Amino acid sequence: MSLRDSKVRILVLGVGGAGCNALDRVAMDGLPSAGANEQSEVNTPHLVAINTDLQALSSSLCSEKFQLGLKTTFGLGAGGDPAVGRKAAMEDRDRLSELMRGADMVFVAAGLGGGTGSGAGPFVAQLAREAGALTLGFVTLPFEFEGERRCEQAAAAMAEFKRAADAVICVPNDKLFEMSGERATVLDVFRMADDLLAEGVRALWRMLTKPGLINRDFNDLRRALESRHDEIVFAFGTGEGDDKAAAAAAAVTGSPLLGSNAILAEAETILVSLRGGLEMTMTEVKRAVSQISQQCGQKPHVLVAASVDENFGGKLSVLLIASRGRSAAPETALAGPLPSDREVAVSMLETMAAADSAMVMMAAKPGQQPEKAAHKRPGDATRARQQRLALEVNVKGRFDKVEPTIYEGEDLDLPTFLRRGIKIG
């Protein structure tokens, strides 16, 4: 099954304020149409703005709009309460299911932390998956300064999202802040979040529709992402000039969205999608891909796609999607009912002990583990305790508090054997 096949139907849903804003971006800049010989109407994805707030919805640029939970909110917003958002979505369950019917792939874009995105978003994703579509969540997490409550709500919603969707691409707004620099206005940063979501949707879209040097079809993507129930990361970069492949790859691996590349070190599957002009060479493709996969510790499964865009001459852009191995988080904890505090704590400690004894405490684990726990049980006493516990694990030794040595996105202060995932002894 290929996207250039009329059977594939793609839905891009924006849920809540932030989700709809991102969707507006996609709608505004348009999605690149598929190959010239294809019928474009078949390939155009449906963009649907879903919101509880009628006023916000009416200002949306999307042609298709979906008013959620009229009886619950009376056309007002969810007031930052996920419970209200969820109730609104449940009210319209049948209409939503109708919307999803026949979809092969559904993107659900949402900003987490508020009411509609956090409450209705996961529910929408769940319905999409029940309808048999490959469901990708595309979410932003609130800034830390937006307050603990929003962060907790976002963390809870994130856990739900992971459970509901096949995979979730998550962009913490704080990382955007890092990328944007000090001068950026609040609006700039929010716009950047919207842009990122839009660009992510667009890049995946391009990969599936544009004819390329190396084609990746829907099934490849499905295999890479289906039923992961985990967070995947994505990053992209663009390079120009003689060495554009290397520059683009360096921009990707150096992207703050990847953290300190610890995620790459643990990646199980990576998908590298390149987009270049007609002059793109196989050598460039190889160069970029090998530069990225070099950073991966565990010899991941690499999927490469390369598409040619005649309007993209002289440049090369690389999109990277990485999904982690599932070893760390016990999946039952995510799929089944929430475990008790003790269970979470025990599984946490076991994971840490296991990592410890093997001496492969991956750099990200101390940071990640509590994050996962946090997603599972927000606002829980266990969380605070575990966060502190994990922070005590110092993986940089004497370089813990000095300026890190970053070389092409890699933190060289971390021991080499850790970064390469090599077991000592």
Added chain:
Amino acid sequence: MSRPHCIVGLEIGTSKICTVVGELRDDGAVAIVGVGVCPSRGVRKAEVVDLDTAEQCVLQSAHAAEESASTDIRGVYAGVSGAHVGSLNNRGVQPILGEHNEVSESDVEAVLRHARTINIPNQNVILHALCRRYDVDGRDDVENPVGLSGSRLQAEVHVIHAVRSRTENAIKCIRDLPPLEVNEVVFNGYAAALAVLTEEQKQLGALVIDMGGGTTDYVICARGAIRHSGVVAVGGDHIANDISLGLKIPLSAAERLKVEYGSVALEDTMKSQTISLNGEISIGATVIFKDHLCQIMRLRVEETFQLIKRELDKSGCAQLISAGVFLTGGCAHVRGIQQLAESVLGLPVQIGTAKTVMGLTEALDRPEFATPIGIVRFGAMCEEMERRSARRGGRIKVFFNNILDSIRSRQS
């Protein structure tokens, strides 16, 4: 007590602060007459992080050198390094308009000035702008263009730049201790190359890797000039840190294991070898497997060479290194490092020692003294140039002094 023509090099390193006193003979040769070393504190990755502590060490090192050379130290040449040091190549062009279309000295000055005009961040300063070669009307191998005829003069320079504030920290560390004064600053990697490479080796092409405690500085020389240089902020401290984390032992023990038992060569016999640390960490013996120790070390050192290999490939000079690789700095003592470097870089590797100066052989033969000795050589070059320009009637100093001038003007 004072010697006639003393040149003092001071390197504020991550593991040691080293002062070397050299004497400039009338024939232009440099002889090393005194060395003072003090273990370094308050320095991380070749940059001062604790001014007071580092100053104490500078003072001790300078005193030791004064004693060793039996002279007083005033002005010193200071070496700088750190992750903030970067480099690029640039080109300047100057049309030759004068009488008979002859290149004059002022043309050379102008072309160098153009070549120095580069686009670096505002907070950066140029440490060195080293002329690689001149080009007169397409003849690109001109060494000294003054007097040649032509219509267009070009100069290619290699510019080494650094972040101003971070360079100032090293200078401050010395200036705060009167009567010490900084004459000039020099990039450590460049200094190491000056100490180690003979003129012939520079022509043949060589790569100098100065692997110290906090950073690894490298300089690529080809056809007699520096083509590429840079800093990877990884050094011996990282090796010890990796050992400490990997074997779960304190840093001090890791440092000791590295020096006493460490190696980057993996041999089968190591599998059965153990090292026991008696009562150092816990009650009773802690047993360390030697192959674990060596594997951790090897991975780190190998990676560092791989990074440098990448830089070498990027510079496009990989084919021009006929004289091979010279390893200097404390890490050159690591067992098996020569073989490892050879296998990663694919070039012949030797331990670099200061060949270009005379004097105290116990200092000259040790790779960790290459940089401070090179700083002395750099100082000798500066003074030689000053003398020459003074003879010509006090022409301006084109190459040097620019960072110090800028700092002085800011202070006054």
